[in-house]
Structure formats: C-alpha cells, structure tokens
Amino acid sequence: MSKLGSNAVRASGEDRTQTKAELTRGRILEAAAKVFRTRGFVGSRLTDIAAEAGLQAGSLYYHFASREALVEAVMWAGQLRTEAQVRRCLGALGPAATPMQRLHTAVEAHLLAVLSSTDANSASIKMIGQVPSDIRERLLVGQRAYGDLWRGLLTDAQDAGDIRDDVNLSIVRMAIIGALNWSVEWYHADKGHPEKIAADMAAVMIDGLRPRRPAC
Amino acid sequence: MSKLGSNAVRASGEDRTQTKAELTRGRILEAAAKVFRTRGFVGSRLTDIAAEAGLQAGSLYYHFASREALVEAVMWAGQLRTEAQVRRCLGALGPAATPMQRLHTAVEAHLLAVLSSTDANSASIKMIGQVPSDIRERLLVGQRAYGDLWRGLLTDAQDAGDIRDDVNLSIVRMAIIGALNWSVEWYHADKGHPEKIAADMAAVMIDGLRPRRPAC
DNA sequence: GTCTATACGAGGATAGAC
DNA sequence: GTCTATCCTCGTATAGAC
Known part of the structure; x- marks a missing residue:
C-alpha cells in the first residue's frame, strides 16, 4: 500500500516530469x-503481465513487492478513478440540478466508467470477490466515502x-x-455503445418500469 | 459434463436408493x-474440498476427472437449482396472477435462491467470471432457457x-x-433476513422509486 | 533498471496397495 | 472406493550479472 501513491493518483491528474521508474510502473499497472x-x-x-508491459517477469519485482501488491495497486487505481469520474460529472452539473438529475447523472457516469474507461476500472469490480480477504478489507474501507456519496444522493432525492x-x-x-x-459480466462491444446502454439503464432506474399515469 | 447427471439433478427431486458412489459424489459436490x-x-x-467432504485429495479423482470437471458440476447444479426454484414459485402462483405479480415473484424467488438456498446456487453466480472460458461457454448455453423465461415475463408485462x-x-x-x-458480493447474515431483503428488493424493482401520484 | 538463471513451494494429478 | 505415496508441472520469488 505504501507504494500506491504517485502513479495511481497522478495518472488522471497533472503529469509532470516522471522518472523512468514511475513511467515503467505506470506501464506495468496498465498492463496488469x-x-x-x-x-x-x-x-x-x-509472465503474462510482464510480457504485456514489455519486460521480463523478474523485473516486476523492482516495482512491486509481490503479485498481491500489484493487484491491490491496480484495484485502488480502478476504484479511485471511477469515484473521481462520478464526482467530476456531478460537479459539472451545477447547483441548479435537482436531486433526481444528480442521481441520474451518477448512474450514467458510474456505468460509463465501468464500461469504457481504463481496464483498471472494470478490473477492480470484477476481482473484488476473488482477491485475498485482507486486500478486500482495505479496498472496502477505501470505498466508504463513495458509498456515502450514493447514500447522500438517495436521501437528498427522498x-x-x-x-x-x-x-x-x-x-x-x-x-x-x-x-x-x-x-462487467455481460457487456461486450457488440451489445451496443456504452453511452446508449448507460442512458437506457439510467432511464430505467430513475423513471421506473410503470407507465406514467396520464395527468388528470 | 457426461458425469453431470444423476446427483446434480436428482438432488432436488426424488431420491431413491443411491449407490455408495452416488452418495459420496453428492457429498463432494456439496463440500466443493x-x-x-x-x-x-x-x-x-x-485438499480443502476433500477435507470438507471427509476424504483424501486423491480420492476425488474416483468421482471427478479433474478439478475443472468438479467446478463445472457444482456450477451446473447451482444454476439448475436456481432456475428450478424460480419456476416452482411461478408455478405455485396459479393462472390468475397478473404479469407484474409473476415478475415480482420471480425477482423474489431468484434472490432467495441465491441468498439462502444451497452453496451451489451462490457459487455458480460468484464464479461465472472466474472459470475457464470453455466451461463458461457451456454454462451460458445452459442459461438460455432461463434467460428466455425472464424475457417472457417482461414482454408479458409490457x-x-x-x-x-x-x-x-x-x-x-x-x-x-x-x-x-x-x-453474492455484499450479502452476509447480519444484513438481515433474506426474506426481508428479497421482499424489499422486489418492491423497489417492480414499483419503482417515484411516489405514486395521488389518484385525481 | 532490467536481464538471466534458478531456487523453492504448492497443488493437481497418477499409481498401486488395501 | 478410498488411502498413501509420489511425480511433475507451473509460477512466484530471489540472486547476481550487466
């Protein structure tokens, strides 16, 4: 966890001059x-991961202490990015937005992040149930603020x-x-554009299944 | 797949005299x-699975050709049971039920099957994204009829x-x-009774989030 | 920093006794 | 049918050269 830092976070932010190590580390994270x-x-x-990143398996250990440390770093990056993306979209809405509009936006943003952002976003979701429990614990703690965000959206709407x-x-x-x-379990490219799916799903969730009763 | 047969299916049906092998096979499936x-x-x-079933690792190979054959058998059992449970609940409704009542029942039955039936039910869902792709292919084919059931419920309601x-x-x-x-990723016992969760979730999905507009 | 080479352990799978 | 013993493969991790 200590080596989490720089890349994972900076990836989506400002990228100043990075050392060679930092660059390679980033490449490894994306490959992984x-x-x-x-x-x-x-x-x-x-071996697969190293090959994807263009180096040898042994070389990974210069950047990560273990295989587990590597998964954890990938998953942190993924879930932080998803959260950041949702917050960004909400921020772009401006103060005039109604609670339901905000909820709608969050649904769409989260799904879009999962379906069409970096591999880390979907990987973090797909693997949450496969990873050793100590890692999962830490990740879940890291998700609390995100859970609170959703709680807030829902109570505001209520x-x-x-x-x-x-x-x-x-x-x-x-x-x-x-x-x-x-x-993440069913989507693949020929199901249609992520934007379309996201819009449809948001509509279904926010507006529900029932027909609107005609205004009396 | 050829050895799938007897136990997996019969488990929920009539259990006549079973050979010792069949009984052990069943025990292994539940343990796994x-x-x-x-x-x-x-x-x-x-080793873990064998221990849970009360025998030695090597003995498993008398009943299953490989570790993969074992997972596949477990997952078939799980998804067949879930489907059967949902169909059973729908069958119990009788012909007077409205499409929305049927949908409501299916939602509740599926969730209940996942949360509180045998381990195989939840295992089959949890592992669908972890299992070798040839196994996953076959399982997805086996799910088609179940998918059709849901499609039918929804179109009827529409x-x-x-x-x-x-x-x-x-x-x-x-x-x-x-x-x-x-x-399967978040539920554990202290979240409340599965029946309560299932009822709440069915209500949310069928009736939606919006307040009912008062009759005019 | 990255390479090559290798130590090491783990776990799946097989053989043969009972 | 189940056990014990063992083989063998594979992948993580380490050591040391460059």
Whole structure:
C-alpha cells in the first residue's frame, strides 16, 4: 500500500516530469489491469503481465513487492478513478440540478466508467470477490466515502419527495450499484455503445418500469 | 459434463436408493460448493474440498476427472437449482396472477435462491467470471432457457400495459438480474433476513422509486 | 533498471496397495 | 472406493550479472 501513491493518483491528474521508474510502473499497472480484467485474478500469471508491459517477469519485482501488491495497486487505481469520474460529472452539473438529475447523472457516469474507461476500472469490480480477504478489507474501507456519496444522493432525492419514503434506501443503493457493476459480466462491444446502454439503464432506474399515469 | 447427471439433478427431486458412489459424489459436490463459494475458484484447493467432504485429495479423482470437471458440476447444479426454484414459485402462483405479480415473484424467488438456498446456487453466480472460458461457454448455453423465461415475463408485462413501452427490455433484464446476482458480493447474515431483503428488493424493482401520484 | 538463471513451494494429478 | 505415496508441472520469488 505504501507504494500506491504517485502513479495511481497522478495518472488522471497533472503529469509532470516522471522518472523512468514511475513511467515503467505506470506501464506495468496498465498492463496488469488489462490482463487481470480479461483473465481474472486466477488466470493471470506474472509472465503474462510482464510480457504485456514489455519486460521480463523478474523485473516486476523492482516495482512491486509481490503479485498481491500489484493487484491491490491496480484495484485502488480502478476504484479511485471511477469515484473521481462520478464526482467530476456531478460537479459539472451545477447547483441548479435537482436531486433526481444528480442521481441520474451518477448512474450514467458510474456505468460509463465501468464500461469504457481504463481496464483498471472494470478490473477492480470484477476481482473484488476473488482477491485475498485482507486486500478486500482495505479496498472496502477505501470505498466508504463513495458509498456515502450514493447514500447522500438517495436521501437528498427522498427528502425532495422524489423517492417514496417507504423504501429501504440501503437496499436501493445495493440494487443500483449491483445492476451497474454486474455489467462487467455481460457487456461486450457488440451489445451496443456504452453511452446508449448507460442512458437506457439510467432511464430505467430513475423513471421506473410503470407507465406514467396520464395527468388528470 | 457426461458425469453431470444423476446427483446434480436428482438432488432436488426424488431420491431413491443411491449407490455408495452416488452418495459420496453428492457429498463432494456439496463440500466443493461450500469451499468454492467462500474461497472462490482461485483459493480453493482440492485438499480443502476433500477435507470438507471427509476424504483424501486423491480420492476425488474416483468421482471427478479433474478439478475443472468438479467446478463445472457444482456450477451446473447451482444454476439448475436456481432456475428450478424460480419456476416452482411461478408455478405455485396459479393462472390468475397478473404479469407484474409473476415478475415480482420471480425477482423474489431468484434472490432467495441465491441468498439462502444451497452453496451451489451462490457459487455458480460468484464464479461465472472466474472459470475457464470453455466451461463458461457451456454454462451460458445452459442459461438460455432461463434467460428466455425472464424475457417472457417482461414482454408479458409490457403487453399488458404494466411496463411502459419506451424501455429496452434487454437492458431491464440485465439490470434486474445484475442487481440480484451482485448480492453474492455484499450479502452476509447480519444484513438481515433474506426474506426481508428479497421482499424489499422486489418492491423497489417492480414499483419503482417515484411516489405514486395521488389518484385525481 | 532490467536481464538471466534458478531456487523453492504448492497443488493437481497418477499409481498401486488395501 | 478410498488411502498413501509420489511425480511433475507451473509460477512466484530471489540472486547476481550487466
């Protein structure tokens, strides 16, 4: 965890002059994300990852202490990026947006991050159930702020009267996140453009299944 | 796949006189399901499974050709059981039930099967993204009839005017199944009774988030 | 920093006794 | 049918040269 730092975070931010080591480290992270996302944690050998990054397996150990340290770094990068992307989209909405519009935006942004951002985004979701429990614990702690964000979106919408108040918001939250995250199991390119899927899914979740009753 | 037969299916049906081999095979399947569900495909050693079943690792090979054959058998059992449970609940509804009632029942039954039936049910969901691709292919083919069931439930509801017709039913289907299946990643006993969770989730999905507009 | 070579352990799979 | 013993492969990790 100590070596998490620089690359994972800076990747999406300002990139000043990076040392050669930092650059290579970044390349390894992207390579690992790609391999992990497609082969899962099980099927991913260090050899595959090294090859993808253009070096030898042994060389990885200059940058990461172990295979596990590498997965953890990839997953941190992934979940931080998803969270950042959602916050960015919400920020772009401006203060005039209604709670339901904000919720709609968050749904769309999260799904889009998972479907079409970097491999790390989807890898972090796909592997959360496969990774050793100590790693998973730490990642879940890191997700708390993100969970709070969603809790806030939902309670705001409920306070505004846009969500009926006989539903359990925790359940709603898990249902929404679940529907979105499960996309890593079924989505592939020929299902259509991620933007279309994201828009459809957001519409379904926010507006529900029932026909609007005609205004009386 | 050829050895799939008897136990996996009969488990939920009539159990006549079984040979000793059949009984042991069944015990191994349940043990494997338990280990796989908790440790994932990665972390599950044949030694663990054998121990759980009360025998030695080598003895497993009398009943299963390989570790992979074992996972596949577990997963077939799991997904067949879930499907059977949902069909059973739908069957119990009787012909008077509305399409939306049927949909509601299916949601509840699927989630309940995943949360509180045998370990194989949840294991089959949890591992679908971890298993070698040839196995996954076969399992997905086996899921087609189940997918068709859901497609039918949704189109029936739409034809009856209970689902607005500007939504993409494939997306709705994936969203619902996703929300339900993702529960294997977050549910544990102290989140409350599975029955309660299932009821809440079904209510949210069927009735939506918006308050009912007062009858005019 | 990255390479090559190798030590090492783990776990899947097989053989043969009982 | 199940056990014990063993083989063998594979992949992580380390050591040391460049």
